[in-house]
Amino acid sequence: MPNDPGLRRLALRTLLAAFPGTVAPQWAGDLLADGLAGHTLFGGNITDADQVTRLTAQLRSARADTLIAIDEEGGDVTRLGHRTGSPYPGNAALGAAGDPDLTRRVYAAIGADLAATGINLDLAPTVDVNTAADNPIIGTRSFGADPALVARHTAAAVHGLQSAGIAACAKHFPGHGATVTDSHLELPTVDVPLDLLRARDLPPFAAAVEAGVRAVMSAHIRVPALTGDGPATFSRAALTDLLRNELGFRGAIVTDALEMRGAAASAGGIPRAAVAALAAGADLLCIGAVVDLALVEAVVAEIALATTDGRLPLHRLEDAATRTTALTAETPRQENAATRTTETPGEPDEPFAASHRPDFALGVAAAHRGMIVEGAVGALRDPLVVRFVAGWSIAAGKVPWGLTPHLATAEEIEVVAADTTAESVLARAGQRPVVFLGRRIHNSAAARELIEKVAADRPAGVVEMGWPSSWRPAGTEAFIVTHGSSLANSRAAAEALALT
Template sequence: MPYDPTLARLANATLLVPFESYQAPRWVLDGLADGIAGVCLFHNNLDGPEQVAALNASLAEATDTPLISLDEEGGDVTRIGQARGSDYPGNAALGAVDDPGLTRATLRSLGGRLAELGFNLDLAPSVDVNVADDNPVIGTRSFGADAALVARHAAAAVLGLQEAGVAACAKHFPGHGATSQDSHHVLPRVEADADLLRRRELLPFRAAVEAGVRSILTAHIEMPGLGGDGPATLTPHILNDLLRGELGFTGTVVSDAMEMQGVSGRIGIPEASVRAVASGVDLLCLGRFVYADQVELVRDALVDAVHEGRLPAERLEEAAARNAELRTWIRESASRRAAVPEADGVGLAGARRALLVSGDLPPLNDPYVVEVDAPSGMAVGEVPWGLGPWFPDVERVSPEEAHAERLAAGARGRDLVVVVRDAHRYPGTQALVSRLLSLRPEAVVVEMGLPVWRPGSGTHVSTYGAAHVNGLSAAELLGGAVGVPSPGGS
C-alpha cells in the first residue's frame, strides 16, 4: 500500500518503544519527532544517574513532552537501582506495615527521584492481590493477599507518585495475583467466577481509578469469569465494558509488553498489536527487544489494518488523543510537583518497620552467613540481594541439602545466619534449611521473599523483600557492619 503519513503518525502515537543502548539512537529520536508517543527504558539503557539524566534530556529535546517511562516499583523490581538494589522497600513490605501514609510518602519520594532523572511515566504500582503462594511473577510485588489492604495502598501509591509529577500506571489489569504461571512464557488462566473477581481482583483497580490514576496496564491473562476468551489485553469486553464502563476509567490504557508469549506467542507482535488497539489499548508497550525494524512492522501493521477495515481509524485517533492527554497532564503537573528532599530516608525507615521477628533473637557472635541462591524472575532481572554488603564472611550456595554438614562445620563456634528468598517455592531450599536447623537449631533464618514457609525451629526474620534497604534493615538487626547509607541513586 502507498505510504500514508497521516495514518503513520497516528500509529506512531500509540507506540512506547525500547532501544538498545545508553544513548538514544537516531531511529528513536527521529521516531519521536515523527509522532512516536514515547520510550520505555530498561537495564540496558541505564548506567548511573548522570548518564540517565543526560539520556532523558536528549529524548525530551526530540519532541514536546515524550513519554519517558520505566518499570520502577521499588523493592525487587527496580531499574534505577540495578547496581545495588533499591533504596525503597517494595509493596510487600509496605503492605506488611499497612500504613497508607508511609506508602504515599515512599512513592512520593520515589517519584521525586524519577522526576529528577527525567522520567514522567512509571509503570507502577502493581495492585494485584497475590492470593497464589506459588505465583512466579507477582509475589513481593503485591501489597498482600487481602483485597481491601491492596486497595488502600493502591490509592496511596497512585497519589504519592502523581504528587511528584510522575504519571502512575496501575497494573496488571484485571489482576495477575491468582496465577501460578508467568505470562512472559505462557497465557495464564484464572478460573474464578465474576462475583469473586469483582470483590477481589477488581477492588484495587477501582481504588486506583478513584484516586485519579492516569494510566492502567493490562495483563496477558485469561479470565473467562469476566467474559471473553484469550488475553485480557485483546478482549474488548474487559477493556471497554469493564474497565471504562463499570470502573469509570477515562485515562490511558497501556499494554503489558507485546513481546511476551502470553499475548503474541502464537500470532506475532504486529498482529497482536493491531488486535490490542482494536480492543481498547491506547499505548502499546512493545517490550525490551523490539527495535527499529520491528517497530516499523508494528506501525505498518496498524496502518494496513485501518486500510483493510479491521481497525477503525476512529479507534486509532481515540488512542492517540488519550496519549496526548496524558502528555498534557505530565507537562502541566511538572510545574506544580511536590518538592522531595534528596535523601529523606523514608525508604530505610519503611524497611525497618516491615521487619518481623519470630522467636528470640539473642546477640550474635561473629555471624557466619549462608545465602541460599534463588533464581530471579523475568520482571526482576539480575539485581543484587542478600546480606553480603554488611557481613565479612558470607557464602552463597545452591539449594542442595548435601551442603548442610559442610556449612554447619564451617560455622562451628560462631552463630549461623541462613538467608533465603521465597523458600516456599523451592523444595531444595526447604530441605537444606531444615537439615541445617537439625544440626544448628539456634540458627537464624532470614526470609527475603514472602514468609509463607517457616521452619519448625530457630529464629525467623522476615524482610518482605530483597531491596537494598530490606537487606540493610536486616543487617542492622543482626549486628552487621552498617554505616550511613549513601543518598545517591536508588
C-alpha cells in the same frame, strides 16, 4: 491509505518503543520527531543518574513532550537501582506495615527520584491481589492477599507518585494475582466467575480510578468468563466494557509488553497483537524491551493496514492517539523535581547524582515497619550468612540482593541448597552461628532439611526475603520475614541482626 503520512503519525502516537544502550540511537530520536509516543527505559539503558538525565534530555531534544516510561516499583522490581537494589521496600513490605500514609510517602520519594532524572511515566504500582501463594510473577510486588488492604495502599501509591509529577500506571488489569504461570512465557488462565473477579481482583483498580490514576496497564491473562479464549489485552469486554464503562476510567489504557508470549503468541506476532489491543480499547502499546527500527515500522504498517481491512476503525486509532497525547500533556516536565540530600550510613552512591539522593532513610525505616522478627536474635551475633541461590523473574531481572553490602564483620556465602551439606556449612562456620537467607525457602526441600540439620548443632536463624509461608524450621533461634529483597529490606534485616 496505509502509506499516508498522517496515518503513520497516528499509529506512532500509540507506541512505546525501546532501544539498546545508554545513548539513544539516531532512529529512536527520528521516530519521536515523527510522532512516536515515547520510549521505555530498562536496566540496560541505565548506569547512573547523570547518564539517565543526559539520556532523557537527548530524547526530549527530538520532541519535548515525549513520554519516558520505566518500571520502577521499589522492592524487587527496579530499573534505576538495578545495579544495587532499590533503596525502598516493595509493596509486600508496605502492605505488611499497614500504613497507607507511609506507602504514599515512599511512592512520593520514588516519584521524586524519577522526576530528577527526567522520567515522567512510572509503570507502577502493581495492584494485583496476590491470592496465589506460588504466583511466579507477582508475589512481593503485591501489597497483599486482602482486596481491601490492597485497595487502600493502591490509592496511597497513586497519590504519592502523582504528587511528584509522575504519571502512575496501575497494573495488571483485571488482576494477575491468582495466576500460577508467568505471562512472559505463556498465557495464564484465571477461570473464575465474574462475581469473584469483582469482589477479589477489581477493588484495587476501582480505588486507583477513584484516586485519579492517569494510566492502567492490561494483563496478558485469560479470564474465560470475561475475555473468552484470548487475553484481557485483546478483550473489548475487559478494556472497554469493564474498565472504561463500568469502572469509569478515562485515562490511558497501556498494554503490558506485546513481546510477551501471553500476547504475541496469542495474536500471531507483535504487529498483529498491536492491532488486537487497539481494537479492544488500549491506547498506548508497550512493544517490549527488545525493539529495533524494523520492528516499530512493522507494527506501524500493520496498524495502518488494519484501518483499511476492517480490523481497526480509524476513529478508534484517533481516540487512542488523543489519549496518549493527553497523558503527556497532563504530566509536568520535572520542573518540580525534589533536591533532597538525605544520606544514611551504608547508602549506595549509585545510581543517583550528587544533586539528588534517594531517601534511603525513609526506605529503611519503611522496611523495618514491614518486617516481622520472630524469636530472639541475641545468639546470632557475628554469624556465617548462608544465602541460597534463588531464581529471578523476567519482570525483576537479575538485581543484586543479600546482606553483603551491610555487613560489618560477618561473612556471607552463596550456596545451592541441593549441593550443600550440613557438614560443609558447619565446617565453614567454625564456632560461629549461622543465618540462612533466601527467597521462598519453603519451596525447597533441600533448603528446609539443611537448615534444620544445622540448627540441631548450633544457633541458627532464617531471613525469608520472598513471599512468606507458614513454614518454620525446627530448632532455629529466630525467623525474620522481610517481605522483599531490596537494598532497604536487606539493610533492615542486617540491622535487626545487629550485623551492620
